[in-house]
Amino acid sequence: MRKPRLMTPGPAMVPEDVLLELARPVIHHRSAEAKQVITEVTQSLKTVFQTKNDVLILTASGTGAMEAAAVNAVPQGGKAIVLSAGYFGARWASVCKALGIQAISLETEWGRPVEPEQVANALKQHPDAVCVMGTLSETSTGTGHPVEAIGKIVAGTKALFAVDGISGVGAMECRTDLWNIDILCVGSQKALMLPPGLAFVAVSPKAWAQIDTFDSHSFYFNLKTARKKAKEFDTPFTPAHTLILALRAALKRIEEEGIENVWNRHKTMSDACQAGVQALGLELFSSRPAEGLTAFIVPEGVSESKLRGSLTSRFGIATVGGQDKLKGKIVRIGHMGYTDELDVIGTLAALEMTLAEMGFEVEPGRAVTAAQQVLMGAKHSLAAV
Numbered sequence: 312m313r314k315p316r317l318m319t320p321g322p323a324m325v326p327e328d329v330l331l332e333l334a335r336p337v338i339h340h341r342s343a344e345a346k347q348v349i350t351e352v353t354q355s356l357k358t359v360f361q362t363k364n365d366v367l368i369l370t371a372s373g374t375g376a377m378e379a380a381a382v383n384a385v386p387q388g389g390k391a392i393v394l395s396a397g398y399f400g401a402r403w404a405s406v407c408k409a410l411g412i413q414a415i416s417l418e419t420e421w422g423r424p425v426e427p428e429q430v431a432n433a434l435k436q437h438p439d440a441v442c443v444m445g446t447l448s449e450t451s452t453g454t455g456h457p458v459e460a461i462g463k464i465v466a467g468t469k470a471l472f473a474v475d476g477i478s479g480v481g482a483m484e485c486r487t488d489l490w491n492i493d494i495l496c497v498g499s500q501k502a503l504m505l506p507p508g509l510a511f512v513a514v515s516p517k518a519w520a521q522i523d524t525f526d527s528h529s530f531y532f533n534l535k536t537a538r539k540k541a542k543e544f545d546t547p548f549t550p551a552h553t554l555i556l557a558l559r560a561a562l563k564r565i566e567e568e569g570i571e572n573v574w575n576r577h578k579t580m581s582d583a584c585q586a587g588v589q590a591l592g593l594e595l596f597s598s599r600p601a602e603g604l605t606a607f608i609v610p611e612g613v614s615e616s617k618l619r620g621s622l623t624s625r626f627g628i629a630t631v632g633g634q635d636k637l638k639g640k641i642v643r644i645g646h647m648g649y650t651d652e653l654d655v656i657g658t659l660a661a662l663e664m665t666l667a668e669m670g671f672e673v674e675p676g677r678a679v680t681a682a683q684q685v686l687m688g689a690k691h692s693l694a695a696v
Protein backbone atom coordinates (compact mmCIF):
# COMPACT_ATOMS: atom_id res chain seq x y z
CA MET A 312 0.00 0.00 0.00
CA ARG A 313 1.13 3.54 -0.77
CA LYS A 314 2.05 5.80 2.10
CA PRO A 315 -1.24 7.68 2.59
CA ARG A 316 -1.06 11.44 2.18
CA LEU A 317 -4.41 12.96 3.01
CA MET A 318 -4.20 16.35 1.29
CA THR A 319 -7.95 16.84 1.54
CA PRO A 320 -9.81 19.70 3.22
CA GLY A 321 -11.26 17.35 5.79
CA PRO A 322 -10.76 14.81 7.04
CA ALA A 323 -7.14 15.82 7.32
CA MET A 324 -4.04 14.06 8.60
CA VAL A 325 -3.85 13.16 12.28
CA PRO A 326 -0.48 13.34 14.11
CA GLU A 327 1.03 10.13 15.47
CA ASP A 328 0.82 11.14 19.14
CA VAL A 329 -2.87 11.94 18.68
CA LEU A 330 -3.48 8.55 17.04
CA LEU A 331 -1.74 6.83 19.94
CA GLU A 332 -4.20 8.38 22.38
CA LEU A 333 -6.93 6.53 20.50
CA ALA A 334 -5.20 3.20 21.14
CA ARG A 335 -5.51 3.53 24.91
CA PRO A 336 -8.04 1.52 26.91
CA VAL A 337 -11.40 3.24 27.16
CA ILE A 338 -11.97 4.99 30.49
CA HIS A 339 -15.37 5.69 32.02
CA HIS A 340 -16.91 8.92 30.77
CA ARG A 341 -18.09 10.03 34.23
CA SER A 342 -14.75 9.38 35.91
CA ALA A 343 -12.63 12.08 37.47
CA GLU A 344 -10.11 11.62 34.67
CA ALA A 345 -12.74 12.24 32.00
CA LYS A 346 -13.88 15.42 33.78
CA GLN A 347 -10.29 16.58 34.07
CA VAL A 348 -9.79 16.12 30.33
CA ILE A 349 -12.99 18.05 29.52
CA THR A 350 -11.81 20.83 31.84
CA GLU A 351 -8.47 21.05 30.08
CA VAL A 352 -9.74 20.89 26.50
CA THR A 353 -12.48 23.43 27.15
CA GLN A 354 -9.83 25.88 28.30
CA SER A 355 -7.56 25.16 25.32
CA LEU A 356 -10.42 25.42 22.84
CA LYS A 357 -11.14 28.91 24.15
CA THR A 358 -7.59 29.91 23.24
CA VAL A 359 -7.83 28.34 19.79
CA PHE A 360 -11.21 30.00 19.16
CA GLN A 361 -10.01 33.27 20.75
CA THR A 362 -13.01 33.51 23.01
CA LYS A 363 -14.08 33.90 26.61
CA ASN A 364 -17.54 32.60 25.71
CA ASP A 365 -18.90 29.21 26.76
CA VAL A 366 -17.48 26.40 24.65
CA LEU A 367 -19.58 23.24 24.44
CA ILE A 368 -18.47 19.87 23.13
CA LEU A 369 -20.97 17.92 21.02
CA THR A 370 -20.66 14.37 19.77
CA ALA A 371 -21.50 14.85 16.11
CA SER A 372 -19.86 15.77 12.84
CA GLY A 373 -19.49 19.47 12.09
CA THR A 374 -22.99 19.75 10.70
CA GLY A 375 -24.30 18.84 14.16
CA ALA A 376 -22.84 22.11 15.45
CA MET A 377 -24.63 23.99 12.66
CA GLU A 378 -27.91 22.28 13.49
CA ALA A 379 -27.41 23.02 17.19
CA ALA A 380 -26.79 26.70 16.42
CA ALA A 381 -29.89 27.00 14.25
CA VAL A 382 -32.34 25.03 16.38
CA ASN A 383 -31.36 26.83 19.58
CA ALA A 384 -31.07 30.36 18.21
CA VAL A 385 -34.09 30.57 15.91
CA PRO A 386 -37.57 29.42 16.87
CA GLN A 387 -39.70 27.54 14.36
CA GLY A 388 -41.17 30.04 11.92
CA GLY A 389 -38.39 32.54 12.69
CA LYS A 390 -36.21 34.12 10.05
CA ALA A 391 -32.49 33.76 9.31
CA ILE A 392 -30.22 35.42 6.75
CA VAL A 393 -27.95 32.85 5.13
CA LEU A 394 -24.70 33.65 3.31
CA SER A 395 -24.81 31.19 0.47
CA ALA A 396 -21.49 31.35 -1.36
CA GLY A 397 -21.17 27.64 -2.02
CA TYR A 398 -22.17 24.16 -1.03
CA PHE A 399 -21.67 24.69 2.71
CA GLY A 400 -23.33 28.08 2.77
CA ALA A 401 -26.28 26.40 1.10
CA ARG A 402 -26.21 23.79 3.86
CA TRP A 403 -27.26 26.48 6.35
CA ALA A 404 -30.38 26.99 4.22
CA SER A 405 -31.02 23.23 4.19
CA VAL A 406 -30.64 23.06 7.97
CA CYS A 407 -33.11 25.94 8.32
CA LYS A 408 -35.59 24.31 5.98
CA ALA A 409 -35.51 21.06 7.94
CA LEU A 410 -36.10 22.99 11.17
CA GLY A 411 -38.94 25.15 9.88
CA ILE A 412 -36.83 28.31 9.87
CA GLN A 413 -37.36 30.80 7.07
CA ALA A 414 -34.00 31.29 5.31
CA ILE A 415 -33.28 34.41 3.28
CA SER A 416 -30.36 33.32 1.10
CA LEU A 417 -27.76 35.85 -0.06
CA GLU A 418 -26.27 34.27 -3.14
CA THR A 419 -23.00 34.91 -4.93
CA GLU A 420 -21.28 33.48 -7.91
CA TRP A 421 -19.44 30.47 -6.48
CA GLY A 422 -15.81 31.35 -5.88
CA ARG A 423 -16.69 34.77 -4.50
CA PRO A 424 -17.61 35.63 -0.93
CA VAL A 425 -20.83 37.31 0.12
CA GLU A 426 -19.91 40.97 0.62
CA PRO A 427 -20.58 42.85 3.88
CA GLU A 428 -22.83 45.34 2.03
CA GLN A 429 -25.12 42.50 0.97
CA VAL A 430 -25.48 41.54 4.62
CA ALA A 431 -26.10 45.15 5.69
CA ASN A 432 -28.80 45.53 3.05
CA ALA A 433 -30.46 42.25 3.96
CA LEU A 434 -30.55 43.21 7.65
CA LYS A 435 -32.25 46.50 6.71
CA GLN A 436 -34.77 44.65 4.56
CA HIS A 437 -35.37 41.98 7.19
CA PRO A 438 -35.16 43.67 10.60
CA ASP A 439 -36.98 40.65 12.06
CA ALA A 440 -34.13 38.27 11.15
CA VAL A 441 -33.01 36.48 14.31
CA CYS A 442 -29.69 35.22 13.01
CA VAL A 443 -27.16 35.72 10.22
CA MET A 444 -25.51 32.45 9.26
CA GLY A 445 -22.15 32.60 7.51
CA THR A 446 -19.07 30.58 6.69
CA LEU A 447 -15.46 31.41 7.58
CA SER A 448 -13.93 29.15 4.93
CA GLU A 449 -16.31 28.00 2.19
CA THR A 450 -14.60 24.68 1.57
CA SER A 451 -16.51 23.88 -1.63
CA THR A 452 -14.90 26.80 -3.48
CA GLY A 453 -11.83 27.47 -1.32
CA THR A 454 -13.10 30.94 -0.42
CA GLY A 455 -12.63 32.92 2.79
CA HIS A 456 -15.34 35.30 3.99
CA PRO A 457 -14.69 38.78 5.45
CA VAL A 458 -16.08 37.58 8.78
CA GLU A 459 -14.66 40.47 10.79
CA ALA A 460 -16.40 43.09 8.61
CA ILE A 461 -19.67 41.15 8.57
CA GLY A 462 -19.51 40.67 12.34
CA LYS A 463 -19.25 44.42 12.83
CA ILE A 464 -22.43 44.95 10.84
CA VAL A 465 -24.41 42.23 12.59
CA ALA A 466 -23.24 43.43 16.02
CA GLY A 467 -25.05 46.72 15.43
CA THR A 468 -28.37 44.87 15.16
CA LYS A 469 -30.44 42.56 17.34
CA ALA A 470 -29.51 39.59 15.13
CA LEU A 471 -27.02 36.94 16.14
CA PHE A 472 -24.03 36.02 14.00
CA ALA A 473 -23.49 32.27 13.62
CA VAL A 474 -20.36 31.21 11.77
CA ASP A 475 -19.52 27.83 10.31
CA GLY A 476 -15.81 27.74 11.07
CA ILE A 477 -15.54 24.03 10.37
CA SER A 478 -12.67 24.14 7.87
CA GLY A 479 -11.48 27.61 8.82
CA VAL A 480 -10.79 27.53 12.54
CA GLY A 481 -7.19 26.50 13.17
CA ALA A 482 -6.30 27.19 9.53
CA MET A 483 -6.93 30.91 9.32
CA GLU A 484 -7.31 33.83 11.66
CA CYS A 485 -10.55 33.68 13.61
CA ARG A 486 -11.07 35.95 16.61
CA THR A 487 -14.46 34.95 17.90
CA ASP A 488 -14.92 37.69 20.50
CA LEU A 489 -13.19 40.53 18.67
CA TRP A 490 -15.12 39.72 15.48
CA ASN A 491 -18.51 39.53 17.23
CA ILE A 492 -19.21 35.90 16.42
CA ASP A 493 -22.15 34.83 18.60
CA ILE A 494 -22.15 31.14 17.76
CA LEU A 495 -18.98 29.63 16.33
CA CYS A 496 -19.36 26.11 14.92
CA VAL A 497 -16.29 23.88 14.59
CA GLY A 498 -15.70 20.24 13.69
CA SER A 499 -12.89 17.93 14.74
CA GLN A 500 -11.64 16.48 11.45
CA LYS A 501 -10.23 19.55 9.75
CA ALA A 502 -7.51 21.84 11.09
CA LEU A 503 -7.92 20.49 14.63
CA MET A 504 -6.09 17.31 13.56
CA LEU A 505 -8.57 14.72 14.82
CA PRO A 506 -10.69 12.06 13.18
CA PRO A 507 -14.35 13.00 12.63
CA GLY A 508 -16.81 12.71 15.51
CA LEU A 509 -16.64 15.85 17.64
CA ALA A 510 -18.18 19.25 17.11
CA PHE A 511 -17.86 22.42 19.14
CA VAL A 512 -19.90 25.55 19.62
CA ALA A 513 -18.79 28.77 21.28
CA VAL A 514 -21.83 30.72 22.49
CA SER A 515 -21.80 34.44 23.36
CA PRO A 516 -23.88 36.11 26.11
CA LYS A 517 -25.95 37.80 23.35
CA ALA A 518 -26.68 34.35 21.91
CA TRP A 519 -27.58 32.90 25.32
CA ALA A 520 -30.02 35.77 25.90
CA GLN A 521 -31.83 34.79 22.69
CA ILE A 522 -31.55 31.03 23.34
CA ASP A 523 -33.13 31.54 26.77
CA THR A 524 -36.24 33.18 25.28
CA PHE A 525 -37.78 29.92 23.97
CA ASP A 526 -37.71 26.15 24.28
CA SER A 527 -35.74 24.63 21.48
CA HIS A 528 -37.47 21.65 19.90
CA SER A 529 -34.30 19.56 19.81
CA PHE A 530 -33.59 17.03 22.53
CA TYR A 531 -30.09 15.89 21.62
CA PHE A 532 -28.81 19.29 20.49
CA ASN A 533 -30.35 21.29 23.34
CA LEU A 534 -27.64 23.82 24.23
CA LYS A 535 -29.30 24.78 27.53
CA THR A 536 -28.91 21.20 28.72
CA ALA A 537 -25.34 21.13 27.45
CA ARG A 538 -24.57 24.42 29.23
CA LYS A 539 -25.85 23.04 32.53
CA LYS A 540 -23.67 19.95 32.26
CA ALA A 541 -20.66 21.90 31.00
CA LYS A 542 -20.67 23.87 34.27
CA GLU A 543 -19.65 20.58 35.93
CA PHE A 544 -17.29 19.75 33.04
CA ASP A 545 -19.66 17.06 31.94
CA THR A 546 -21.91 16.36 28.94
CA PRO A 547 -25.62 15.41 28.91
CA PHE A 548 -25.01 12.12 27.07
CA THR A 549 -22.08 9.76 26.57
CA PRO A 550 -19.59 11.85 24.62
CA ALA A 551 -17.03 10.42 22.19
CA HIS A 552 -14.61 10.81 25.07
CA THR A 553 -11.88 8.73 23.45
CA LEU A 554 -11.78 11.50 20.86
CA ILE A 555 -11.74 14.10 23.63
CA LEU A 556 -8.60 12.45 25.03
CA ALA A 557 -7.05 12.65 21.58
CA LEU A 558 -8.22 16.26 21.32
CA ARG A 559 -6.13 17.12 24.38
CA ALA A 560 -3.02 15.88 22.55
CA ALA A 561 -3.92 17.77 19.37
CA LEU A 562 -4.59 21.01 21.28
CA LYS A 563 -1.29 20.64 23.10
CA ARG A 564 0.45 20.77 19.72
CA ILE A 565 -1.44 23.95 18.79
CA GLU A 566 -0.64 25.53 22.14
CA GLU A 567 3.03 24.68 21.82
CA GLU A 568 3.23 26.22 18.38
CA GLY A 569 1.03 29.19 19.37
CA ILE A 570 -2.27 29.91 17.62
CA GLU A 571 -0.90 32.94 15.74
CA ASN A 572 2.05 30.86 14.48
CA VAL A 573 -0.41 28.19 13.40
CA TRP A 574 -2.36 30.77 11.38
CA ASN A 575 0.89 32.12 9.89
CA ARG A 576 2.04 28.64 8.90
CA HIS A 577 -1.24 28.03 7.10
CA LYS A 578 -1.01 31.40 5.36
CA THR A 579 2.48 30.54 4.17
CA MET A 580 1.48 27.08 2.95
CA SER A 581 -1.51 28.60 1.20
CA ASP A 582 0.65 31.26 -0.50
CA ALA A 583 3.14 28.56 -1.54
CA CYS A 584 0.48 26.26 -2.94
CA GLN A 585 -1.21 29.07 -4.84
CA ALA A 586 2.12 30.25 -6.29
CA GLY A 587 2.94 26.70 -7.36
CA VAL A 588 -0.38 26.08 -9.04
CA GLN A 589 -0.26 29.43 -10.84
CA ALA A 590 3.33 28.81 -12.00
CA LEU A 591 1.94 25.89 -14.02
CA GLY A 592 -0.45 28.23 -15.79
CA LEU A 593 -3.41 26.94 -13.78
CA GLU A 594 -6.06 29.32 -12.56
CA LEU A 595 -7.17 29.62 -8.95
CA PHE A 596 -10.90 29.19 -8.56
CA SER A 597 -11.49 31.66 -5.76
CA SER A 598 -11.32 35.43 -5.86
CA ARG A 599 -10.59 35.44 -2.11
CA PRO A 600 -8.78 32.20 -1.23
CA ALA A 601 -9.24 30.59 2.14
CA GLU A 602 -6.04 29.46 3.83
CA GLY A 603 -6.62 25.80 4.60
CA LEU A 604 -7.03 24.70 1.00
CA THR A 605 -6.28 25.68 -2.58
CA ALA A 606 -8.85 25.23 -5.35
CA PHE A 607 -7.79 25.42 -8.99
CA ILE A 608 -9.70 25.10 -12.25
CA VAL A 609 -9.11 21.87 -14.16
CA PRO A 610 -7.50 22.90 -17.44
CA GLU A 611 -9.18 22.12 -20.72
CA GLY A 612 -8.41 18.66 -22.05
CA VAL A 613 -7.58 17.27 -18.61
CA SER A 614 -9.89 14.83 -16.86
CA GLU A 615 -10.37 15.75 -13.23
CA SER A 616 -11.05 12.18 -12.16
CA LYS A 617 -8.01 10.81 -14.01
CA LEU A 618 -5.79 13.53 -12.58
CA ARG A 619 -6.88 12.90 -9.01
CA GLY A 620 -6.95 9.15 -9.52
CA SER A 621 -3.38 9.17 -10.71
CA LEU A 622 -2.24 11.35 -7.78
CA THR A 623 -3.67 8.70 -5.48
CA SER A 624 -2.52 5.55 -7.26
CA ARG A 625 1.02 6.77 -7.99
CA PHE A 626 1.74 8.92 -4.98
CA GLY A 627 -0.83 8.06 -2.34
CA ILE A 628 -2.02 11.67 -2.43
CA ALA A 629 -5.73 12.16 -1.80
CA THR A 630 -7.30 15.41 -3.04
CA VAL A 631 -10.93 16.27 -3.69
CA GLY A 632 -12.79 17.45 -6.75
CA GLY A 633 -15.71 19.85 -6.96
CA GLN A 634 -19.09 19.42 -5.28
CA ASP A 635 -22.49 19.93 -6.84
CA LYS A 636 -22.21 22.24 -9.86
CA LEU A 637 -18.41 22.26 -9.63
CA LYS A 638 -18.13 18.49 -10.17
CA GLY A 639 -15.31 17.79 -12.63
CA LYS A 640 -14.44 21.48 -12.86
CA ILE A 641 -12.06 22.08 -9.96
CA VAL A 642 -9.49 20.26 -7.84
CA ARG A 643 -9.05 21.12 -4.19
CA ILE A 644 -5.84 20.49 -2.27
CA GLY A 645 -6.14 20.65 1.50
CA HIS A 646 -3.23 21.94 3.55
CA MET A 647 -4.59 22.17 7.04
CA GLY A 648 -3.67 20.90 10.46
CA TYR A 649 -0.88 18.35 10.51
CA THR A 650 0.54 19.53 7.21
CA ASP A 651 3.87 21.19 6.60
CA GLU A 652 5.71 22.89 3.77
CA LEU A 653 7.14 19.63 2.43
CA ASP A 654 3.67 18.14 2.10
CA VAL A 655 2.80 21.11 -0.13
CA ILE A 656 6.04 20.83 -2.13
CA GLY A 657 5.56 17.09 -2.56
CA THR A 658 1.98 17.50 -3.72
CA LEU A 659 3.00 20.15 -6.25
CA ALA A 660 5.81 17.90 -7.54
CA ALA A 661 3.36 15.04 -7.97
CA LEU A 662 0.89 17.38 -9.69
CA GLU A 663 3.58 18.46 -12.18
CA MET A 664 4.51 14.88 -13.01
CA THR A 665 0.92 13.75 -13.31
CA LEU A 666 -0.11 16.67 -15.53
CA ALA A 667 2.96 16.17 -17.74
CA GLU A 668 2.22 12.48 -18.13
CA MET A 669 -1.36 13.31 -19.06
CA GLY A 670 -0.08 15.42 -21.93
CA PHE A 671 -0.70 18.83 -20.36
CA GLU A 672 2.12 21.15 -21.23
CA VAL A 673 4.04 21.78 -18.02
CA GLU A 674 7.67 22.18 -17.22
CA PRO A 675 8.31 19.96 -14.19
CA GLY A 676 9.97 21.96 -11.44
CA ARG A 677 8.18 25.24 -12.03
CA ALA A 678 5.55 24.80 -9.36
CA VAL A 679 8.05 23.48 -6.87
CA THR A 680 10.41 26.39 -7.53
CA ALA A 681 7.62 28.95 -7.15
CA ALA A 682 6.54 27.37 -3.87
CA GLN A 683 10.11 27.20 -2.57
CA GLN A 684 10.56 30.88 -3.31
CA VAL A 685 7.50 31.68 -1.21
CA LEU A 686 8.70 29.45 1.60
CA MET A 687 12.22 30.83 1.62
CA GLY A 688 10.87 34.34 1.65
CA ALA A 689 8.40 33.63 4.42
CA LYS A 690 8.80 35.99 7.30
CA HIS A 691 7.28 33.54 9.67
CA SER A 692 9.14 30.63 11.12
CA LEU A 693 7.85 27.35 9.79
CA ALA A 694 8.44 25.53 13.04
CA ALA A 695 7.64 21.86 12.71
CA VAL A 696 4.12 21.08 13.85
Ligand SMILES: *Cc1c(COP(=O)(O)O)cnc(C)c1O
Pocket residue numbers: 321372373374375399446448449450475476477478498507
Ligand atom coordinates in the same frame (compact mmCIF):
# COMPACT_ATOMS: atom_id res chain seq x y z
C1 LIG B 1 -16.52 19.86 6.31
C2 LIG B 1 -17.41 21.01 6.39
C3 LIG B 1 -18.72 20.90 6.88
C4 LIG B 1 -19.38 19.59 7.18
O1 LIG B 1 -18.90 18.98 8.24
P1 LIG B 1 -19.33 17.46 8.59
O2 LIG B 1 -18.31 17.17 9.61
O3 LIG B 1 -19.19 16.66 7.33
O4 LIG B 1 -20.69 17.49 9.09
C5 LIG B 1 -19.48 22.05 7.02
N1 LIG B 1 -18.99 23.24 6.67
C6 LIG B 1 -17.76 23.39 6.17
C7 LIG B 1 -17.28 24.75 5.79
C8 LIG B 1 -16.93 22.28 6.01
O5 LIG B 1 -15.70 22.44 5.51
